[in-house]
Amino acid sequence: MKIDGAAYRTIWPAEDGRSVSIIDQTRLPHDFAVVSLTTLDEAAHAIRAMLVRGAPLIGATAAYGMALAMRADAGDAALERAHATLLATRPTAINLRWALDRVRAKLAPLPPAARAEAALIEADLIADEDVAINQAIGEHGAALIRAAAAEKGPDEPVNVLTHCNAGWLATVDWGTALAPIYVAFEEGIRLHVWVDETRPRNQGASLTAWELNHHGVPHTVVADNVGGHLMQHGMVDLCIVGTDRTTAGGDVCNKIGTYLKALAAHDNGVPFYVALPSPTIDWGIEDGVRDIPIEQRDGREVSEMTGRTADGRVETVRITPDGSPVANYAFDVTPARLVTGLITERGLCPASRAGLLTLFPEQR
Ligand SMILES: CSC[C@@H](O)[C@@H](O)C(=O)COP(=O)(O)O
Numbered sequence: 001m002k003i004d005g006a007a008y009r010t011i012w013p014a015e016d017g018r019s020v021s022i023i024d025q026t027r028l029p030h031d032f033a034v035v036s037l038t039t040l041d042e043a044a045h046a047i048r049a050m051l052v053r054g055a056p057l058i059g060a061t062a063a064y065g066m067a068l069a070m071r072a073d074a075g076d077a078a079l080e081r082a083h084a085t086l087l088a089t090r091p092t093a094i095n096l097r098w099a100l101d102r103v104r105a106k107l108a109p110l111p112p113a114a115r116a117e118a119a120l121i122e123a124d125l126i127a128d129e130d131v132a133i134n135q136a137i138g139e140h141g142a143a144l145i146r147a148a149a150a151e152k153g154p155d156e157p158v159n160v161l162t163h164c165n166a167g168w169l170a171t172v173d174w175g176t177a178l179a180p181i182y183v184a185f186e187e188g189i190r191l192h193v194w195v196d197e198t199r200p201r202n203q204g205a206s207l208t209a210w211e212l213n214h215h216g217v218p219h220t221v222v223a224d225n226v227g228g229h230l231m232q233h234g235m236v237d238l239c240i241v242g243t244d245r246t247t248a249g250g251d252v253c254n255k256i257g258t259y260l261k262a263l264a265a266h267d268n269g270v271p272f273y274v275a276l277p278s279p280t281i282d283w284g285i286e287d288g289v290r291d292i293p294i295e296q297r298d299g300r301e302v303s304e305m306t307g308r309t310a311d312g313r314v315e316t317v318r319i320t321p322d323g324s325p326v327a328n329y330a331f332d333v334t335p336a337r338l339v340t341g342l343i344t345e346r347g348l349c350p351a352s353r354a355g356l357l358t359l360f361p362e363q364r
Contacts (some may be wrong), residue, residue: 001168003032003214009173011052011060011127017120018071020064024051025169029210030308037061040069040082047089047096050201054170055244055280056130059095062086063123066103070119074112079104091293092253092331093244098279099126127172133277134174136345141180141240141275142187144343148237149189157218158184159237161194161227164255165207166242166275176275177242178211180343185217193219194230198255200301200328224257228264238271240343246274246281248363250336250351251288256329262338274334274351275343281356283363288333299326 001008013020014036024033026049035051037043043065046052052061069082083100090096106122107115148158160181164170167178174182184191193212198204205221212219222230230236239261245253252258252274265272285291303320320326339351349355357364 001173001211001215009127009131010057010169011064011172013064013067013120013124017067017116020061020068022046022052022061023169025053025207026051027314028169029206030314037064038068039072040065040085043068044085044089047086053203054165055093055095055242056134056171056176056277057169058090058093059099059279060123060127060130060172062089062096063099063103063119063126066100066107067116067119067123070107070116074107074115076108076112079107079115090295092295093280094282095244095277095279102126130172130277131174133345134171134176134179137176137275137277137343138174138179138183140345140347141273141343142183144238144240144271144273144348145180145184145189145191146187149184149191152190152237155190157190157192159192159194159230159235161196161230161236161239161261162208163196163204163239163241163258163261164198165203165211166254167208167211169207169211170242171277175211175242176277176343177240178208179275180240181217182215185215191218193217194227194236195219195221196224196227196257196261197221198257199224203255227261228268231264231268231270236265236270238273239265240273240275243274243276243280244331245288245292246276246342246351247285247288247292247336248281248283248356249286249288249353250339250342250355251286251292252276252334252336252339252351253288253292253294253331254334256332259332259334259338262334266338271340272334272338273341273343274339277345278360281360286353289335292331292333294332295330297328297330299328302326302328
């Protein structure tokens with residue numbers, strides 16, 4: 001992704017491996033700030049406080065966090081402590097555990113003196129693989145947009161609705177749900193994206209809109225509850241969202257509100273697709289509603305809002321009455337029966353165990 005002409009990934013290590021740079025996503029869209037992480041605790045904080053977020057980027061950051069930890073202490077106890085500290089940062093995205101387990105498995109058999117370098121190599125591999133996976137998701141998913149465009153008049157755009165941010169900022173590069181949009185846009189297909197604001201943290205309004213703006217993709221930000229109305233009036237051709245954890249049975253956990261969009265899509269005959277890299281599949285569970293842990297975050301994310309004032313200051317204001325309790329469920333689960341199809345790096349498949357196994361037969 002290019003920002004003002006310069007190519008960026010969302011995370012990159014310094015050449016000497018002593019630090020890792022990230023874009024502080026809590027400051028977007030008002031401020032583009034690069035932050036340097038040098039310790040395990042800084043990496044854990046970046047994930048917990050959502051300076052970085054999005055399932056694939058959480059995984060990549062955790063892998064680099066292991067590498068930073070090994071520079072300070074590469075003993076067996078430190079290896080376990082780094083794994084546990086990073087794993088405790090956010091509970092829902094399975095990419096976090098996947099990346100941590102992968103790095104730990106690589107390091108455990110090595111002598112401590114070799115671990116820091118090996119961890120950095122593994123983190124770089126995870127980051128590079130994420131970019132390749134997302135590019136492939138983009139190619140496979142673009143076929144859906146191409147097919148929708150073929151049904152349209154020459155000047156009619158394909159209208160895609162997306163929720164939260166499953167774009168470049170949620171991954172190392174490209175995005176998952178937004179990758180097909182970028183590929184189709186580069187091909188010259190006319191399209192327009194409905195961007196759900198995605199309360200309470202507004203990843204749609206703040207991050208997806210910022211990304212699409214920088215890329216020149218036509219889009220409109222709508223309040224979270226508008227999608228059903230748009231679908232009733234034929235204004236959405238397809239929905240594409242991301243996911244933090246998809247079960248072996250095809251249930252999909254994603255940002256809170258995704259389930260309601262899937263219900264509205266089902267009721268209105270609008271195709272509802274989920275884009276996912278294979279590290280987001282939790283092969284160990286089948287029933288997402290029962291078994292996926294749903295993160296509950298600080299209530300102030302609901303009772304307060306942050307934005308830029310007319311004179312350019314970024315301020316936080318309270319929007320609920322003093323004393324009103326709030327609840328902040330960060331994710332929900334969309335049952336497989338509401339999902340038209342999954343878009344993976346190996347192609348499209350039905351949201352079911354049988355469907356996933358056609359693409360990933362090694363999981364049988
Ligand atoms: C490719 S990212 C997929 C998901 O991680 C994304 O849709 C999402 O819900 C992100 O949630 P967040 O709480 O911002 O980390």
